[in-house]
Amino acid sequence: MILPKILLKHSNNQDKINDLLRKELQQAVNDLLEAELTAFLGYDPYARDGWNTGNSRNGAYFRKVDTQFGEIEIQVPRDRNGLFHQHTLPDYKQHADVLENMIIKLYSKGVTTREIADLIEKMYGSHYSPAQVSNISKQMIPKVEAYHKRKLSDKFFCVYLDATYVPLRRETFEREAVYIAIGIKPNGHKEVIDYCIAPNENIEVWTELLQSMKSRGLEQVELFLLDGVVGMKTALAKTYPQAHFQRCLVHVMRNICAKVRVEDREAIMNEFKQIHQQANKAAAVDILHAFYAKWDKSYNHVIRNLKDIEPDLLVFYNYPKQIRASIYSTNMIESFNNVIKRKPKPKAEFPTEQSLDTFIGILAMSYNDRYFNRIHKGFGQVQDTLESYFD
Template sequence: MTTIPENAFNDLLENAVTKLVQEKLELLLREEIKNYISNEHQGPRTTLNGNYKRTYQTRYGTINELQVPRDRKGYFQTRLFQPYQRREGWLEEAIIHMYKGGMSTREVAKFVESMFGSQYSPTTVSNITHTVMEDIEQWQKRPLEKRYSVIYLDGLYVKLKRNTVSSEAVYLAMGIDEKGIRQILGFYIGGHESSNGWREVLKDLKNRGATDVLLGVFDGLPGLEEAFREIYPKADVQHCVVHKVRATFPKIRVVDKTEFLDDLKLV
């Protein structure tokens, strides 16, 4: 019995899958143009006029001679891909996910080249991943509800790589609307946490529509309460219980912390 080498078997399997994808795409294209000519086209009468060949990269392999039907007047355009599109959007989606996962544009470019043989420069990757930034900017500028029962403010420190790696504050604002639904209202990155930084965050929340707030909850950062009352003078203020507990712990003897914590939960 002849044994097929593993790499040869993989090639056969890949070619078979690619061929199947090609057959199904061409079937869809033929049905699509028939329906277009019979039902959708509203202009002067047109008829089938053979096919033209093109390459098309899919996640299952490259189709070198995809048969694309055309009509005699040149009206038909398939909805499966754009006229000059040579590849499905899957690779761009993969690049965006890798970028979101923390890989640099140069690392993504090297990975794409090694896996798919595509020559993607870091600049090209940057252009593709720019869509992530556009999505983030749209999300950050989205309108907010007019009224929130509670707005929680908290600053988190994360390590960010700019020219060097250093910890920077992420200003995080979470709200609870009148239906009791929690949602992240916004996050803002920059420098060290300060009351002035929070003042700008609160101004942005109000400018985006959150004009009525019943209660603000945050830690005891100096100047934060004044900044909050400046933007929302009618709201009540409560210091975060978690931060109060954390601030209390250093003042308790180690041997008493367990008992103290149990008593504090009751309070």
Template structure:
């Protein structure tokens, strides 16, 4: 490797002097030695040619670069995968023999900060058929370590392509913060939305409707079922679950309402609060039945975004607690970029078949 790099640089300076400096008196001026860390290991005593005027620069690396770009990329990838700055530093020391402090690793990962700022303000599509809203809690250090929320908004555009639109880190999850996030999405171009899908956070439905008054709301059926089953006796859980399936798996809303009446008659005396809770929320639990059948299975629940949430949590878990708000944002941003790149050419299941119907819904609702 050392010999090959030195040969390339000798050819480079030869071309530089014979072509670019042909009309000058510039000439070679020996070599200087330097070390270079590469993906194959450290090269010591690399002979770098120089010219008398000090104008030659090899294209293999920058003047004061001590390692090729693979190392920064590798560090960012390790950080993205959930390794802490301390773990990355120890790993590099084992491989290359020289130590990288957590502060140095953090500075290297800072290259993504500019990308984060641009990403947070990028223009968005005007129309999104669905907005999924969900969040998670992570341990974040701000003098003391406490759990704080990460808010994530995923959109499916009118053609059926999904992307994470934005995220926000900090504080406790609240409808007020969600409304601010939604308002920012609106200001960045998201003017028309058909459906918002989220769990039953108090006040979130009102916050969503404040920004998108013409949009429908779908509360996550899966969350609702889980909450209900946690409140019934163990011996009844299977039967209650099967009876609830008859409601949300009904072929149409009329049949679903009939199934709920049967559920109500059967269980209201034993579990009055749980049955009444379903009665109170039935409209927003069955909204998905007003939409094309091909997409109902992906809009009656927040599963579409929960996979992303699960991956973010997985990558943050090895870090135990995040050293700063910036550290959290970097990991979340890098994880989200992976998902958005993966989804770029793939429509969400069922949306291709539903596209014409959804376009009609947009026209009827917003024009």
């Protein structure tokens, strides 16, 4: 063994010993990482066995990690398909991971990779190229994939469904639909259940998302809240036949205001708001019918459409008054949508669907961590009542 002889030679120089050990440790860790990738791919570098396997080596990204012997530079190898995840180094446990955590947080706020690289260097004096920043953000891809596949709770009291549009580049620059489901459990805990991305909003994608939720363990939902997507009520009945349906009153009010004269909008809006502010359902029905009578002559087509959906307007009154403010509209999910739409602005558009998926996944997991074990307003007071709605 050569190293012990060298260490003995420099036994009186601790700095020299630390430098030697640092270099040995750096080489050992890099060798282990390369061996991990070889085992993952199933063939050695440049071996003929790797031809036409569908995956190959794809360079490396660099990490600087503090050790008891000083800072070492680690080369983490990559595969072309982005499936390899090393286990030699624990995720986010070393000093350098403070910077990597910062990079991921900045990425989740919509800051571009080039801007992140400049900010990190100015703040910490450590240089990361835009490509390295991009590679660090890609470390979240397996976590996002696991999020999409995780086992779900077997029951949610209510589930909010809504779609928002985010810029995404495919063949051309487009705005694509992000389908989002946020739920509140009977104990009041809320979470982003799941989301998916598609070129536009349609009933087929919503049906797939609902079926995916059920296949992953979500068996019972008492109440769904959403706007008026055509065919959605039928899709819900097929997947969750016992669930009830509340149409978002805020969306309904917006639709009404878009179809009436400007000079009537304020009065109509103020009167329609009274519908969800009553003490009970009977009083709300009286207010709604008075609204019909007052405006039917001026806006017959609007009132006719409103009468058609009346069974879905006042369902929230069937539940305890403590939670009604949370279940007559999809405002809660829209606040999450606004975060998604606000934060990507510096990016202008996402280059790939995977980059958009990773971005939203980080936000969704952060949201779930932030609200883990928090009880949504009003739900804690009626938990036993809400539990009684389930088998």
